[in-house]
Amino acid sequence: MTxxxxxxxxxxxxxxxxxxxxxTTNHKDIGSMYLLFSLAMFLLGxxxxxxxxxELFQPGLQIVxxxxxxxxxxxxALVMIFGAVMPAFTGxxxxxxxxxxxxxxxxxxxxNNWSFWLLPFGFAVLLSTLFMPGGGPAGGWTMYPxxxxxxxxxFPFVIFAIHVLGISSIMGSINVIATILNMRAPGMxxxxxxxxxxxWLITAYLMIAVMPVLAGAVTMLxxxxxxxxxxxxxxxxxxxxxxxxxxxxxxHPEVYILILPAFGIISTIIPxxxxxPLFGYSSMVYATASIAFLSFIxxxxxxxxxxxxxxxxxxxxxxxxxxxxxxxxxxxNWVSTMxxxxxxxxxPMLFALAFVFLFTIGGFSGLMLAIAPADFQYxxxxxxxxxxxxxxxxxAVFAILAAAYYWMPKWTGHMYSERLAQWHFWMSVIFVNxxxxxxxxxxxxxxxxxxxxxxxxxxxxNMVSSIGGFGFxxxxxxxxxxxxxxxxxxxxxxxxxxxxxxGLEWDVPSPAPHxxxxxxxxxx
Amino acid sequence: xxxxxESEGDRGRRFVLAPNIEVNWRQxxxxxxxxxxxxxxxxxxxxxxxxxxxxxxxxLEVTALGWAxxxxxxxxxxxxxxxxxxxxxxxxxxxxxxxxxxxMDRSWxxxxxxxxxxxxGETRLVLRSREQTLxxxxxxxxxxxxxxxxxxxACIGPMxxxxxxxxxxxxxxxxxxxxxxxxxxxxxGEKTG
Ligand code: HEM
Ligand SMILES: [Cu+2]
Numbered sequence: 001m002t003x004x005x006x007x008x009x010x011x012x013x014x015x016x017x018x019x020x021x022x023x024t025t026n027h028k029d030i031g032s033m034y035l036l037f038s039l040a041m042f043l044l045g046x047x048x049x050x051x052x053x054x055e056l057f058q059p060g061l062q063i064v065x066x067x068x069x070x071x072x073x074x075x076x077a078l079v080m081i082f083g084a085v086m087p088a089f090t091g092x093x094x095x096x097x098x099x100x101x102x103x104x105x106x107x108x109x110x111x112n113n114w115s116f117w118l119l120p121f122g123f124a125v126l127l128s129t130l131f132m133p134g135g136g137p138a139g140g141w142t143m144y145p146x147x148x149x150x151x152x153x154x155f156p157f158v159i160f161a162i163h164v165l166g167i168s169s170i171m172g173s174i175n176v177i178a179t180i181l182n183m184r185a186p187g188m189x190x191x192x193x194x195x196x197x198x199x200w201l202i203t204a205y206l207m208i209a210v211m212p213v214l215a216g217a218v219t220m221l222x223x224x225x226x227x228x229x230x231x232x233x234x235x236x237x238x239x240x241x242x243x244x245x246x247x248x249x250x251x252h253p254e255v256y257i258l259i260l261p262a263f264g265i266i267s268t269i270i271p272x273x274x275x276x277p278l279f280g281y282s283s284m285v286y287a288t289a290s291i292a293f294l295s296f297i298x299x300x301x302x303x304x305x306x307x308x309x310x311x312x313x314x315x316x317x318x319x320x321x322x323x324x325x326x327x328x329x330x331x332x333n334w335v336s337t338m339x340x341x342x343x344x345x346x347x348p349m350l351f352a353l354a355f356v357f358l359f360t361i362g363g364f365s366g367l368m369l370a371i372a373p374a375d376f377q378y379x380x381x382x383x384x385x386x387x388x389x390x391x392x393x394x395x396a397v398f399a400i401l402a403a404a405y406y407w408m409p410k411w412t413g414h415m416y417s418e419r420l421a422q423w424h425f426w427m428s429v430i431f432v433n434x435x436x437x438x439x440x441x442x443x444x445x446x447x448x449x450x451x452x453x454x455x456x457x458x459x460x461x462n463m464v465s466s467i468g469g470f471g472f473x474x475x476x477x478x479x480x481x482x483x484x485x486x487x488x489x490x491x492x493x494x495x496x497x498x499x500x501x502x503g504l505e506w507d508v509p510s511p512a513p514h515x516x517x518x519x520x521x522x523x524x
Numbered sequence: 525x526x527x528x529x530e531s532e533g534d535r536g537r538r539f540v541l542a543p544n545i546e547v548n549w550r551q552x553x554x555x556x557x558x559x560x561x562x563x564x565x566x567x568x569x570x571x572x573x574x575x576x577x578x579x580x581x582x583x584l585e586v587t588a589l590g591w592a593x594x595x596x597x598x599x600x601x602x603x604x605x606x607x608x609x610x611x612x613x614x615x616x617x618x619x620x621x622x623x624x625x626x627x628m629d630r631s632w633x634x635x636x637x638x639x640x641x642x643x644x645g646e647t648r649l650v651l652r653s654r655e656q657t658l659x660x661x662x663x664x665x666x667x668x669x670x671x672x673x674x675x676x677x678a679c680i681g682p683m684x685x686x687x688x689x690x691x692x693x694x695x696x697x698x699x700x701x702x703x704x705x706x707x708x709x710x711x712x713g714e715k716t717g
Pocket of ligand 1: 045046049050052053073074076077080081084085139140141142385389392393396397435449450451469472
């Protein structure tokens with residue numbers, strides 16, 4: 001036998017224990033790590049929210065000092081957005097997209113490993129700023145100058161952490177795009193892809209388009225602070241309002257990055273439990289694409305009060321309202337899918353239904369905010385807080401929970417406890433509304449956001465809201481318990497865990513084998 | 525994956541293994557152009573307003589995306605070709621063209637289907653000849669690998685029947701993606717993969 005090279009049994013020397021997780025390139029391992037990381041961040045960000053809600057339980061200052069309060073609002077938002085919701089979607093993408101398109105793995109497994117490990121590193125840096133002289137960032141997640149430039153020692157570390165988290169999400173979305181475009185099994189044309197895959201493709205597109213803008217914006221903050229530039233400083237000819245334009249040019253598409261994969265999840269779950277195919281597949285794809293397109297031209301609806309020309313106010317008002325059209329198409333299609341379906345109400349379906357109802361409430365309050373003259377009243381009040389939490393918590397987070405219940409049998413090989421799941425669901429829906437609905441009233445009555453103390457007229461609803469917050473937080477512990485139980489055992493799941501489910505992922509056994517296919521060899 | 529087996533006259537057989545992906549390069553290029561023109565367009569507008577630091581980030585990102593799409597698309601050209609002809613087993617691996625080549629004695633070579641990892645039931649198909657082992661069919665799924673194992677055993681090794689050209693079992697479906705488990709898109713014989 002002549003061999004130019006010969007390969008040793010690479011698998012047999014595979015690392016075990018912690019090292020295995022450190023170097024793994026398997027999409028399922030990485031998906032699980034993303035999901036667990038996201039859960040940890042959800043609990044941490046939730047704990048920060050409860051610090052805020054505890055302080056706001058009564059008027060006056062009781063628990064924390066105002067500066068720490070501001071650090072909590074800022075960190076809570078950064079942790080929830082970049083630590084909980086985005087990584088959860090990336091984790092779902094890692095686990096499900098290869099299974100759904102029939103690929104052995106993600107297109108670039110080694111890069112995949114990197115994009116995950118940047119996250120804990122980035123968050124270690126970000127969270128460590130809380131212990132630095134001068135404390136963590138306290139200017140809100142929007143980081144507006146000049147306020148943000150008053151951050152202490154933490155400032156460059158915050159910017160660095162944002163860069164690291166940004167690189168991580170960029171690498172994640174590059175991988176998703178490459179996987180979807182180049183790893184589909186023969187015969188799966190774009191218009192045959194599952195909707196979750198479609199919504200992720202469009203999400204990744206948005207990320208690629210706007211992340212450089214965020215990176216540029218925070219870099220300019222850094223150079224303004226340390227290198228004498230004056231991009232955003234009026235004293236040197238710059239303009240702080242232009243920071244807001246730049247930030248929201250990133251920030252508005254970012255909120256769609258946080259919701260589009262959720263649309264994909266709901267479009268997967270509702271047909272399963274209604275036992276009917278999704279109504280209007282192609283209109284769903286076009287609606288998602290139009291939402292993504294519109295998200296580029298509406299950013300200044302966050303800035304109606306900065307003093308724009310009237311024509312600008314009108315443009316951003318109408319373009320924002322236009323988004324209601326494709327969103328309405330989606331809601332219509334979900335409802336039509338359920339129409340005369342044989343529905344059952346297991347936990348994934350319950351969360352999906354709650355999504356459709358409550359996300360719609362968030363959409364309507366968004367329409368109210370889009371009315372420029374009315375926004376002069378609502379701006380920076382608790383009405384805004386209520387609005388975006390309806391969208392982000394009962395929207396993005398509920399969709400993620402729905403997805404977790406839906407695919408948990410595929411991941412763990414076990415059915416979760418439906419009884420606990422029902423408890424989790426009902427506690428969550430009830431308390432989330434107790435938590436956020438009264439905030440509409442607070443906002444309409446004029447209570448400003450991002451304040452640790454308030455006028456006594458707001459006392460009652462704040463107390464209700466805080467009770468809701470603690471109830472909601474407690475409810476999530478049921479989920480943690482359920483998850484641990486499900487990983488450790490339980491009724492064996494069948495390959496097709498749900499009667500009405502369809503899709504390639506249900507053809508592989510539960511739990512999905514470690515290597516559905518093996519990684520294609522890299523030939524050098 | 526697609527596997528193609530052909531008889532080489534009555535002296536042996538040839539197996540062509542390819543990953544189970546269908547890259548539409550033209551579509552990929554168009555989508556890449558779409559994404560990068562939006563991304564760079566945005567960055568140019570920012571630059572126009574004096575915010576040039578956006579531009580280098582956009583440039584880096586588009587380059588990374590292009591690189592990623594190119595490298596991953598090239599994988600679709602990965603091939604493993606196994607010739608079992610006369611008294612020789614020849615394996616060629618490469619991307620687009622044969623880049624590495626191994627030769628073994630047909631009667632002294634053993635086909636082994638190894639079980640790995642207690643929990644996951646993975647397998648790996650190995651050709652072993654004297655001290656050396658060569659993994660083949662890494663991009664096949666478990667069932668396709670088992671089938672290839674059976675087909676190879678039938679023609680490699682001292683006890684093998686030479687020139688057995690029964691179709692490779694897992695790969696006998698003409699209908700691509702009839703189901704996940706029964707082996708995707710493959711054929712035994714005439715069609716090109
Ligand atoms: C677990 C339940 C949650 C509770 C109890 C909660 C509570 C709060 C509170 C009290 C504030 C401060 C409002 C203010 O004073 O301005 C806040 C702000 C915020 N939250 Fe949440 N939140 C929760 C979940 C989430 C999630 C899941 C997300 C995102 C995915 C999120 C995103 C934000 C954002 C972006 C802000 C604005 C921060 C700022 O003003 O800069 N929250 N949240
Ligand atoms: Cu917006």
